Amino acid sequence: MNTLFPIFVKAEKLHILIVGGGYVGLEKLTALLGNAPDTRTTLVAPEIRDEIRDIARQSPNVQLVEEPYTPAHLDDKDLVIVGTNDKAVNRQVQADCKARRILVNVADTPDLCDFYLSSVVKKGDLKIAISTNGKSPTFAKRFREVLEEILPDSLQETLDNLTAIRNQLKGDFVQKMEKLNEITKVLR
Incomplete structure (x- = not known):
């Protein structure tokens, strides 16, 4: 585990x-x-x-x-x-x-x-760290290569747009989170 x-x-x-x-x-x-x-x-x-x-x-x-x-x-x-x-x-x-x-x-x-x-995938401001709990750094490296290949370079534009939306939202933390969750539901 x-x-x-x-x-x-x-x-x-x-x-x-x-x-x-x-x-x-x-x-x-x-x-x-x-x-x-x-x-x-x-x-x-x-x-x-x-x-x-x-x-x-x-x-x-x-x-x-x-x-x-x-x-x-x-x-x-x-x-x-x-x-x-x-x-x-x-x-x-x-x-x-x-x-x-x-x-x-x-x-x-x-x-x-x-x-x-960790092995790290970088796409603009997005970073994904991969760990195998010390079992196989080679697997983590290969998995990083797969993710780098399949993740689009346009992710930075998506992050920038979500930041702009978040900065314009009104209301308390819970209301903002609900709205952002609704907007990002398409990522599933």
């Missing part, structure tokens, strides 16, 4: 630490900045891929720290994503985060995660 509680985080209001400068670190940094380009991000690793360096050069809010992880790297961080190929380092970061009550995701190790990173 999937008991995850889905939320969308305003990442640009957080300081996020990524531990790992290899392919997984690159993947997580790319996903983070693809959704929230202005997120304040620190990436720490003893070795950092050139692709990550290229991203950091183009992203003023990304700081690279080329050294091994220490607990001091958690200072002033709000969220941590770990993606090293060293299981001992991954476990240490997770334990340090737990001690400080910082939410942590350890790539490919669901038992060490407080949250999972």
Whole structure:
């Protein structure tokens, strides 16, 4: 049973630490900045891929720290994503985060995660997050591709029109919700 509680985080209001400068670190940094380009991000690793360096050069809010992880790297961080190929380092970061009550995701190790990173479908302002409860990120990725293909690009126009309608509605919250429910009934 999937008991995850889905939320969308305003990442640009957080300081996020990524531990790992290899392919997984690159993947997580790319996903983070693809959704929230202005997120304040620190990436720490003893070795950092050139692709990550290229991203950091183009992203003023990304700081690279080329050294091994220490607990001091958690200072002033709000969220941590770990993606090293060293299981001992991954476990240490997770334990340090737990001690400080910082939410942590350890790539490919669901038992060490407080949250999972979802596969995301984006169509303008619409975002759909897909989770398999850590069972199969590959399935989530493939399902995202299917949804991206079948959802029309005109969804942004629909969202904009609904926003304009909502802003013109009179009455209390319940009355507005009833009217919006009536208008969007065609989406079933």
